[in-house]
Amino acid sequence: MDLNSFYTETISHYTAQHTALSRKRNFVTAAKVLAFAGVIYGTTFYFSDATLTASLITLPMVVLFLLLTRLDDRMVRKLDLLQALANCSRTELAYLSGNWSGLKQGNQYNHPEHAYANDLDIFGDSSLFQAMNRTVTGQGEELLAQRLLTPCDEKAEILRRQEATQELKEDVAWMHLFRATGTLHDMTSTDRERLNAWQKEASPFGKPWQRIALFAMNIGTIGCWGVAFFGVVPYSLALLVSLSQLIILSACLREVNRIHAHLDQFVKAIGNYFFLIRLIEQKPFASERLQAIRTSLFEGHNALTAFSQLNKILGGFDQRSNILVEVILNGLYLRDLHQVHRLGEWKKEHAKHIQSWMDAVSEADVLISMANFRVNHPDYCTPAIGTSTLLESTEMGHPLIQGKNVKNDFTVSNIHNLFIVTGANMAGKSTFLRTTGVNLVLALSGNVVCAKHFECQLMDLFTSMRTTDNLAKGTSYFHAELLRLKDLTIRASQGKTLFIILDEMLKGTNSQDKQNGSFKFLKKMLNLPVSGLVATHDLVLGNLATEDPEHFFTVCFEISHTVNDIHYDYKLHQGVSKTMNASILMQKLGLI
Secondary structure (H helix, E strand, C coil), rough: CCCCHHHHHHHHHHHHHHHHHHHHHHHHHHHHHHHHHHHHHHHHHHHHHCCCCHHHHHHHHHHHHHHHHHHHHHHHHHHHHHHHHHHHHHHHHHHHHHCCCCCCCCCCCCCCCCCCCCCCCCCCCCHHHHHHCCCCCCHHHHHHHHHHHHCCCCHHHHHHHHHHHHHCCCCCHHHHHHHHHHHHCCCCCCCCHHHHHHCCCCCCCHHHHHHHHHHHHHHHHHHHHHHHHHHCCCCCHHHCCCHHHHHHHHHHHHHHHHHHHHHHHHHHHHHCHHHHHHHHHCCCCCCHHHHHHHHHCCCCHHHHHHHHHHHHHHHHHHHCCHHHHHHHHHHHHHHHHHHHHHHHHHHHHHHHHHHHHHHHHHHHHHHHHHHHHHHCCCCECCCCCCCCCCCEEEECCCCCCCCCCCCCEEEECCCEEEEEECCCCCHHHHHHHHHHHHHHHHHHCCCCEEEEEEEECEEEEEECCCCEEEEEEEEEEHHHHHHHHHHHHHHCCCCCCCCEEEEECCCCCHHHHHHHHHHHHHHCCCCCCCEEEECCCCHHHHHHHCCCCCCEEEEEEEEEEEECEEEEEEEEEECCCCCCCHHHHHHHHHCC
16 A cells, blocks of 8 residues: 555545535525525514514424524534644654654653663654654543653453454544544643542532532422412422522532532543543454453443533533523422532442543544554564564664665674674664664653664663753763763663663773773673663774673774765674774865
C-alpha cells in the first residue's frame, strides 16, 4: 500500500462526503426558515382570528421546525466528524512529508536527569514522541510518554502490545474514527487526587430520614395540587405549600450549586470518554490486550450505561438555567434535591470503577498511537524478545531520519561486551549511538523498530551524551559529567542488565587525565551487569580490545577524502578509525 496515495484518497473521500452533506444541510436550513416563517404567520393569524384554521397552521409548523432543528444538529455533528476524519489523514500526510509542526512535542515530560530521554530525543522537536503520539486523551498522552520513558521488564507484556497494535493496524478507518471522535470532545487530563476526592465526596442529602422527608413533602405537595384541581381546597393553599418547598430549597441552594459545579467540572474532564467507550463497544477484538480492555469496560459494571446515566444527570442539572422550569418543578416536587439524590446513588454504584474505565480507554488510546506508527512505517520490523543474544540487528537505521537513512548491522553477544566506537568528526558516531538507543526504546515499549531484523533481551538503558554545566547549582561541566557517571554506576548496581551509551567520556579534563580515567572506569564496569557503546576521539581507548578481547571490541566510521572533498559512507567497520578530518575541514573553511 502506498501510504501517500492512501491518505490522499481518504482525504478526497471525506471531503466529497462533507461537500455533499453541506449541500443537503443548505436545503434543511432553507426549510427551517420557511417553517419558522410558518410559525410566525400562524401565530399572528391566531391572535388576529383565533380559529381552528390558525391552530392547524401553527402546530404542524412548530413540530416541523423542531424536527428540522434536530436534523440540522445531527448534520452539523456529522460535518464536524467528516472534517476531523479528513484532518487525521492530513496529519499523517504531512508527517510522511516531514512536516511535523502540528504534532505535540511532549516537552513537559522531558527531564535532563532521566536515564536517556534527553540524549535520545524522546521528546521535543522532531522527537520520537512527536512521531508517535496521536493520543486524544490527556491520560493516554501521559501513559504513552511513560511507556517511552520506562523500558518494559516483562516479555509477555511486550508481546501483548505487539499483538494488539498488529490487530489495530489492519483497521485504519476505525483508528481514525477513534481519533476524530476524541478531537471533537475536550479530553482534558484529570489528576487522580481530584478524581478520588470527587468519588469520596458524600451526598449532603443521602441520609435515610432526609430521603423519607423529601418524598413525604413531594406526596403532600402533589396531593395538595391534586385536590385543589378537584375543588376540595383552594389553589391558594397549594400555592402556599409550593412556596414553602421553594423556601426549603433556598436554604440548600448553595450546596446544590456547589454539587452542580463539581459535577460539571468532572463530566467535562471525563464524561467525553463516553463517546470513545461507545466506539470500543462497537468494535470486536481478537487480541488478548484489546479483549481485556473490553472486559474492563463492559463486564460487571458497564461503563457505557454508567456514563449515559451520568450525562443525563448533568443534563437535568443544566436545565436549572431555565428559570420557569426551575420554579415550577421545584415548587411541585423539589426537583433539584432529587437530582442530588440521583447523583449520590450513581456515585455509590459506579464511582469506584471510574479510574479503571479511564485506564482502559487510555490504554486503547496509546495502542492506537502505536498501531498508527506501525501503519506509517510498513518497512519496520516487529522485534523479538530473546534470551540468548543481548542485541542483534540487521540493517538498523534511525527511525527519526527521513530521506537517506544509512543502515548498519550490529550485534552485542553477551553482557560485559563493551564496544569502543571511533571515527572522524561528522562520520556518524553519535547518530549510530542514538540509532541503537532509540530502537531499544521502541523495542522495549512494544513498538516496531527501524530494522530488517531486531532481537534483544529485557534490559534497562542509560546514556551520557549531552552533559551540560549548571551555573545556578554551581556545577561545572566536568563535575556534571562525573555526577552522570555516578548515576550510571548506581543504576548498574541494582542488578538488572544495563545497556549504556556514552559519547566522549570526560571531555571536561585534559587528554592524559581523560585517558586514565576512561580506562579505569570502563574496566570497573566489567564488575557490573553492563554492556554497550562508548564513542570517543581518543584512539588509545581502542587498546582495551587488545588487552581484553573477550570484553572489549572496536568499531569505527571511516571517511575518504581528496584535496577538495570528503566522502562519508556512514557504514560501521571493524577496528579503530585510521582517518581524521578536523584539519581538512578547518582548511576548507579557511581557518588554517
